[in-house]
Amino acid sequence: MSDRLPPLTALRAFDAAARHMSFAQAAAELNVTPAALSFQIKSLEEHLGAPLFHRLNRAVTLTDAGRALSPDTQAAFERLSAGWRAALRTQDHQTLTVTAGPAFTAKWLAPRLFDFAQAHPEIELRFSASLRIMDFNRDNIDVAIRFGTGPDKGLYSLPLAEEWVVPVMVPELAATYGGLQALAQAPLIHDQSIDFLKPDVNWGAWFTAMGMDAPPRSGPSFSQADHAIDAALAGVGVALGRRALVIKDLAEGRLVAPFPHALPVNGRFRFICPEGMQDRPQIDAFKNWILQEIDKLSDTANSFEMLEPDVT
Amino acid sequence: MSDRLPPLTALRAFDAAARHMSFAQAAAELNVTPAALSFQIKSLEEHLGAPLFHRLNRAVTLTDAGRALSPDTQAAFERLSAGWRAALRTQDHQTLTVTAGPAFTAKWLAPRLFDFAQAHPEIELRFSASLRIMDFNRDNIDVAIRFGTGPDKGLYSLPLAEEWVVPVMVPELAATYGGLQALAQAPLIHDQSIDFLKPDVNWGAWFTAMGMDAPPRSGPSFSQADHAIDAALAGVGVALGRRALVIKDLAEGRLVAPFPHALPVNGRFRFICPEGMQDRPQIDAFKNWILQEIDKLSDTANSFEMLEPDVT
DNA sequence: CCTTCAGTTAAGCTGTACTTAACTGAATAT
DNA sequence: ATATTCAGTTAAGTACAGCTTAACTGAAGG
Incomplete structure (x- = not known):
């Protein structure tokens, strides 16, 4: 005993x-x-x-x-x-396992993957649609991209670009809904995935920041941000798109933003990995590539003017 | 490798x-x-x-x-x-380590400990003022008494007596504040420790259930339930006491409850231990002793009439 | 009644995990 | 400069932990 x-x-x-x-x-x-x-x-x-x-x-x-x-x-x-x-x-410098939410995966990673594969043919990227609660070692994850406000202790956490939302639509709709009054009549697409944020980041908050009464809530609603943007891409209506998720579509003309007025979002996408692991070659390469990709479209991003959020 | x-x-x-x-x-x-x-x-x-x-x-x-x-x-x-x-x-049937919140420790366990020691001289009781998040094995805990609503899986969880709150005061104050109108003027002692419960269990809810407008909030406020009761015992004013915490003081006359109208509480104290451990001799003995102690004062407890809580 | 299955026991072997003792190489003291 | 000390390494030898094989127990089941 x-x-x-x-x-x-x-x-x-x-x-x-x-x-x-x-x-x-x-x-x-x-x-x-x-x-x-x-x-x-x-x-x-x-x-x-x-x-x-x-x-x-x-x-x-x-x-x-x-x-x-x-x-x-x-x-x-x-x-x-x-x-x-x-x-x-x-010990493995060939493979890199990344986890990200569905929206970032669909609207940021997927469209740029080919580019990464060309830049780093030696690195085999793997994706893991793992849970929100990350346990890097348990799930064999190297890097997580997560949207959130604060860093977690014990983790290396690099905030990516400032986030904001802006009304986006297909070019064909811009003629009709290019005016502020007309926009209030447009089919507004709602994204519930960021309802948890304070201050609010939704149509009501955007119209308020523009000095208008918010129009009554109407139009389709999606639980995931990428679905809302897909709906906008399909010409269904106007969505409030988060920068990271729409900037490429804007830069390449699939979507347009007739109103250069963007509402800041209290939160960013973050590059997260266990403390100390950020220097491993493939993780460092992936991190730098992400920053570089963001930089590529910074001109488009900088063409927007920030609104004052309503902090009541 | x-x-x-x-x-x-x-x-x-x-x-x-x-x-x-x-x-x-x-x-x-x-x-x-x-x-x-x-x-x-x-x-x-x-x-x-x-x-x-x-x-x-x-x-x-x-x-x-x-x-x-x-x-x-x-x-x-x-x-x-x-x-x-x-x-x-x-392998040790002599010692029993119990953790409980400060209120239950002070107002339920402590006054009855002598009794337990007499009934089970062979068992050495130890108390551990451990954190809310219990890890039985890590902290060498055998039994936890916790106030809450639901059972946790993987744990044996025995709900103890139904809980309710009733206005309590020292006998000397009963003459002055024995009437409902007078009570609204009395120094009301507030207990913040159960503010998290829904439906509310506070003075407002009690007066509402009695069919009266709640008096404006005033009087001292305590973050821990035992301190609120101590204040009432000191003659400071009238407290809303939870059954488990005041029943002994009521039965022995240190406190009186001029209004036999008790407001039910959505939550109970629970006897919790790791699944399967409830049959170890000292744990079983402790459990039975607690149930027996509750039963001893059930007459006092049953003399109260339940109010309808306001569920809006 | 014999077979099968799951675990136990005993005897003997093997290699893991230890010890002692001598060595390296750098920082600090003399 | 030279010696001392300190932290870790290496090498040789040893002991016992932990393995295997093989025979055994005792109950379930065809």
Whole structure:
């Protein structure tokens, strides 16, 4: 009954046995004989001073002590495994795994990917549509692009370009809805994906900042920003597009912004990776490429004039 | 550069070295010679195919690979240690470590502790003023008493008595403020600790449920429920006391409740422990003792009439 | 009743993980 | 300059942890 940790191999044997609820399967997983595993468990039980498994006829079940131990061993060995994979990943300068939200992936990354592949043929880019809660090591992620306000501690977090929104539409609609009064009558496309932001970034806020009463809410509404922009591209109506997501369409004429009045957004896309990893060659290359791509279209971006947001 | 986990002892050696940033200190921690530790690190580096430490003149620093690995090994070994301690704890039927919020500790547990000690002299109770986010194994906690609405998964969660609030004051004040109109003029003591609950449980809600306009907010305000009750016990004014926290003072006459109209609270104190641990002798004894103590004062509790909460 | 299955026990072997001891190479003291 | 110390490395030798094989137990099941 020692207070120090028992032999680690015994703990791993226990973990495998607890996960499979079978010594034989656990032994198979660890590539050892059942006898060896039995021995390990026995030695662990001696260290503890109590059994960890109830031995039944043809099965084993966990004792109280086993139940107390098993969730932690499981989590711990998963963690070790994640860390080891991460260490292996640092040795690989060929591949780069990036995670980003659907809008940034569709409207920023995808249209520029060919360019990156040409600039860095040696780097194999992989995309992972992973969850919002990022665990870099667990999910084998190198870089995340996330929209948000603040940096997280323990992470390298580089804010990308200033964000704002501006009304965008296909050129064919500009003749009809080029005037402010006419715009209020236009089919307005709503993007719910940034509803959480304060101050508000929506049609009401834009019209208010332009000194107009907001028109009554109408028109289609999308939960994801890229769908709202796709609708605008399809000529459905006018969308409030975030800079990063529409600047390329604007620069290349697929969309136009008749009103050069942009509403600032309290939040930016950020380039995020674990602290210290920003210097790995492929991560550094990817980061520089992103900054360069943003710079390419900065003239288009700078042609807009910032509105005063309504901070009430 | 194998994908499977490297030898665990090597990982532990790395973990110690990364924590101390010194092979010598790490060796001391693990009770081995520096030579052995150096060997372990070297073998780990061979498994990985790359160095984990930069060897400087009289110091070592982590490489990229080392930095990627170290947070995970640290977390993993901490977790193993927590699990092992938890397993050891199941072997101990003498001690019981309980965590509860300050109000429950002061107003429920503390006044009844002597009673528990008499009923179970063999059990040594320990209290831990631990954080809200409970990690039973990490903090060596057996049982938590928490106020809340829902059960957490993976945990055994037993809701204790129905909760409600009722105006309480010292007997001396009852003559003055025994009438509803007079009460509205009384110094009302506010308890901010349950402001988060919906529907509201405050003076406004109580007066509304009594069919009266709520009096303007005035009187002292406390961030912790026990301080509000202490103020009432000191004769400062009238507090809205939660059942669990005032029932003993009511039953023993230190406080009186001139209005037998109680406002239900959407939430209860809960007895919480890791799933499966509820059958350990001292935990079971503690649980039964709590239920029994609640039952003792159920007559006092049942003398109150429930108000309809305003659910708008 | 014999077979099969899951885990245990015992005996013996192997290689991991230790020790001791001598060495390197730089910083600091003399 | 030269010696000392300090932190880590290397090499040789050793001991025991942890493995295997093989025989055993005891219950379920055809």
